[in-house]
Amino acid sequence: xxxxxxxxxxxxxxxxxxxxxxxxxxxxxxxxxxxxxxxxxxxxxxxxxxxxxxxxxxxxxxxxxxxxxxxxxxxxxxxxxxxxxxxxxxxxxxxxxxxxxxxxxxxxxxxxxxxxxxxxxxxxxxxxxxxxxxxxxxxxxxxxxxxxxxxxxxxxxxxxxxxxxxxxxxxxxxxxxxxxxxxxxxxxxxxxxxxxxxxxxxxxxxxxxxxxxxxxxxxxxxxx
Numbered sequence: 001x002x003x004x005x006x007x008x009x010x011x012x013x014x015x016x017x018x019x020x021x022x023x024x025x026x027x028x029x030x031x032x033x034x035x036x037x038x039x040x041x042x043x044x045x046x047x048x049x050x051x052x053x054x055x056x057x058x059x060x061x062x063x064x065x066x067x068x069x070x071x072x073x074x075x076x077x078x079x080x081x082x083x084x085x086x087x088x089x090x091x092x093x094x095x096x097x098x099x100x101x102x103x104x105x106x107x108x109x110x111x112x113x114x115x116x117x118x119x120x121x122x123x124x125x126x127x128x129x130x131x132x133x134x135x136x137x138x139x140x141x142x143x144x145x146x147x148x149x150x151x152x153x154x155x156x157x158x159x160x161x162x163x164x165x166x167x168x169x170x171x172x173x174x175x176x177x178x179x180x181x182x183x184x185x186x187x188x189x190x191x192x193x194x195x196x197x198x199x200x201x202x203x204x205x206x207x208x209x210x211x212x213x214x215x216x217x218x219x220x221x222x223x224x
Contacts, residue, residue, distance in 0.1 A: 020214075042066065044117060096124040099130070202221065
């Protein structure tokens, strides 16, 4: 599915969020930036949007973008080439539940709008924990249904009516943007996600809602 929608993925993301997703991403990157990570793994990197933002705002030595969709990464490689960041950002096919990297390799592991697609969330988080060095940081940004009235009800209409219609029109894919709201609603939220991260072993877990809770950032540390 992600291979099929790769050519229109970025355009649709920004269109469906009315461009607000760019602000969410910048806020999340700046929250991580205070730790000055130099080796970053961006899981479910997709077309590399978040990896490019990390490179521009944090300026680390190395970013590895990992994804299971070669179609998405092909778009990302072209974007990195256009930005002249081939020496900083590389892409690698990876199954998030069975990463090929050694223990403690990265200063930070990030994932923007990809964790809800993990077929085994606990296994994926354990692998992210494993490849982090002690004292390293995990950053997750994810779409979440707003918790309060009336945004919860308004967003339900938007997600279940507008998103699928616009998604089908632009991407010509009948399933992708029906899958999106379903995956959001199935994903653990706020305190529940914090509990899952702590169970995996992360400490200093914090989370922050953006724009009435449409998006949520999770920032956690691997114990030194």
